[in-house]
Amino acid sequence: MSKYVSDSVEAQYQPGTERLVLANKLAIVDETEMDDVEAVLLIKLYENIFTTVDSESVTFSFQNVANWHRQCI
Numbered sequence: 001m002s003k004y005v006s007d008s009v010e011a012q013y014q015p016g017t018e019r020l021v022l023a024n025k026l027a028i029v030d031e032t033e034m035d036d037v038e039a040v041l042l043i044k045l046y047e048n049i050f051t052t053v054d055s056e057s058v059t060f061s062f063q064n065v066a067n068w069h070r071q072c073i
Helices: 031-052 062-072
Strands: none
16 A cells, blocks of 8 residues: 555646656656756755855755745745
């Protein structure tokens, strides 16, 4: 039995991807393209966090990471 809920967002895949690409707002179906987009967004996130936030006082809590993630989408 799977530990994941079958109707959770994590269990939804982009149509036509043979369960290789998770459902996404950009309708990306190519695995390589998704990897590239995620890498670019991650770099932008890092640049934003480490240029606008005092790195001495950053707390890497779940809530902060979730908030940072939302900035990318």
